[in-house]
Amino acid sequence: MPELPEVETIRRGLNQFTLHRKITGGDVLLNRTIAYPFSVNEFICEITGSAIAAWHRRGKYLLGELTPSPQTPWLGVHLRMTGQLLWLHQDEPLHKHTRVRLFFENQQELRFVDQRTFGQMWCVPPGVAVESIITGLGKLAVDPFSPQFTLEYFADKLQNRRRPIKTALLDQSVVAGLGNIYADEALFKSGILPVTLCMDLQLQQIQRLHTAIIQVLETSIAAGGTTFSNFLNVQGVNGNYGGVAWVYNRTGAPCRVCGTPIERIKLGGRSSHFCPQCQS
Numbered sequence: 001m002p003e004l005p006e007v008e009t010i011r012r013g014l015n016q017f018t019l020h021r022k023i024t025g026g027d028v029l030l031n032r033t034i035a036y037p038f039s040v041n042e043f044i045c046e047i048t049g050s051a052i053a054a055w056h057r058r059g060k061y062l063l064g065e066l067t068p069s070p071q072t073p074w075l076g077v078h079l080r081m082t083g084q085l086l087w088l089h090q091d092e093p094l095h096k097h098t099r100v101r102l103f104f105e106n107q108q109e110l111r112f113v114d115q116r117t118f119g120q121m122w123c124v125p126p127g128v129a130v131e132s133i134i135t136g137l138g139k140l141a142v143d144p145f146s147p148q149f150t151l152e153y154f155a156d157k158l159q160n161r162r163r164p165i166k167t168a169l170l171d172q173s174v175v176a177g178l179g180n181i182y183a184d185e186a187l188f189k190s191g192i193l194p195v196t197l198c199m200d201l202q203l204q205q206i207q208r209l210h211t212a213i214i215q216v217l218e219t220s221i222a223a224g225g226t227t228f229s230n231f232l233n234v235q236g237v238n239g240n241y242g243g244v245a246w247v248y249n250r251t252g253a254p255c256r257v258c259g260t261p262i263e264r265i266k267l268g269g270r271s272s273h274f275c276p277q278c279q280s
Contacts, residue, residue, distance in 0.1 A: 001081045004144065004177030005220035006231045006239065007060050010085055013234035014055040014062070014110075017087045021104045022051045030099040033112065035120040036133050046123045047075060047102070059140045059176035069126045076122035076134045077112070083119030086111045087234040110234075140176040144213050149175065154210045158198040165201065165209075166194035167268045178213065181226060181248045184273045186212040188246045193279045194265070194272040219244075247273040 002010075025048050028040040037043055050066040050073065057063070062085075064075035077085065082097075090107045100112040100121060112121065124133045131138040141157070142148040157174045158165070168174050169183040178186075187194050189212035192205055201209075225231050225239030232238060242249070246256055250273060251264040260277040 001179055002060065002079045002083070002225070002231055003179035003182055004057075004060065005182070005217055005223075005241070006225035007057055007062060007079065007177070008221050009225045009233050009239065010079075011055045011057045011062055013087070014052075014064070014085065017108075017234060018052050018064075018104065018110060019054065020051050021106075021108070022049065023047050023102055023104060024049075025103045027101040027103075028099075029101070030114075030117060033099040033114065033117070033119060033121055036122040036124070043121075043123050046073065046125065057143075057177075058137055059143065059172060060179075061134065061137060061140075063130065071126035073126045074122070074124040074130050076120075076124060076130070078120050078134075078136070080114070080116065080118035080120070082115040084113040084232050085234055086113060086232065086236055088236075139173055141171075141173050143176050144178065144217055149210075149214075151207055151210050155203060155206050158201060158206060161198035163198055164195050164267055165192060165198050166270075166272050168198050169213075170268070170270065175213065178217075180270050180272075181245070182213070182216050182220065184248045185216040185246050188275060188279060189216060191279055194267055194274055247275060249273065 026044045028034055031040050034040050034043045053065045053067045055062060055064050060078060062077040066073045066075055088109055088111055090109045095113050097113050097115045098111055099114045102110040122134050124130050158168060161168055166183055166187060169178050186209060190208035192209060220226060220241040223239055223241040224233060226242040247262050250262045252261050255262060255275040255278060258277045260275055262273055263276055264271055264273050
């Protein structure tokens with residue numbers, strides 16, 4: 001699943017290529033991709049004639065601010081497990097997993113490709129609260145890059161929780177946008193085993209983890225995300241972070257710090273990768 005760095009990479013690409021271009025129409029190839037409105041024809045009618053003023057990110061959600069309108073309508077996107085947004089010329093052959101096509105001026109299009117079909121799109125009408133339509137937004141915690149993501153906030157979220165820290169990091173009500181890849185990476189950078197209970201963490205460990213979360217996310221964004229889960233940016237280019245990952249997807253490979261083989265366990269139904277020597 002694309003995580004915060006991948007979604008942020010896509011947001012920046014969308015802001016580079018799609019801003020102020022008028023949407024001239026669209027085509028929905030898989031109706032259930034459109035979560036709102038329930039009529040795909042209404043979805044296309046709502047966005048046609050609009051232009052995108054800016055793309056924003058909240059957790060793993062992308063929100064396109066549409067104009068013109070006295071009250072802002074929004075175009076929402078969640079990529080889920082395998083979703084891709086590609087900025088292409090309309091003559092480009094259709095990928096077999098193409099679900100939605102949004103047509104722009106000059107024969108360009110924004111194409112939503114999604115193999116597993118869990119991705120969703122919304123058009124939130126003017127004057128309607130975005131959270132009332134895209135209900136997942138209301139469950140999100142603060143973003144790791146938000147000023148509200150302070151050490152005090154993070155420590156309070158973890159306090160007295162009888163659950164492994166890895167599981168807590170994947171909870172979007174603790175910190176928004178963090179997923180399996182970067183939770184593993186941040187735990188390695190902070191020297192904490194994924195099975196450590198939140199309630200057993202010392203403040204110094206929480207401080208290291210707080211710093212590590214921001215660092216690994218920044219590093220991955222600078223690398224354009226990872227290549228895991230078939231991630232591509234809006235121009236169809238792979239991310240580069242996967243080649244320098246500390247532990248994720250490196251089971252049996254030597255630790256980049258101490259040489260100990262990286263181990264993998266299942267925790268809460270998800271794979272967790274760690275170095276038994278560097279993490280304790």
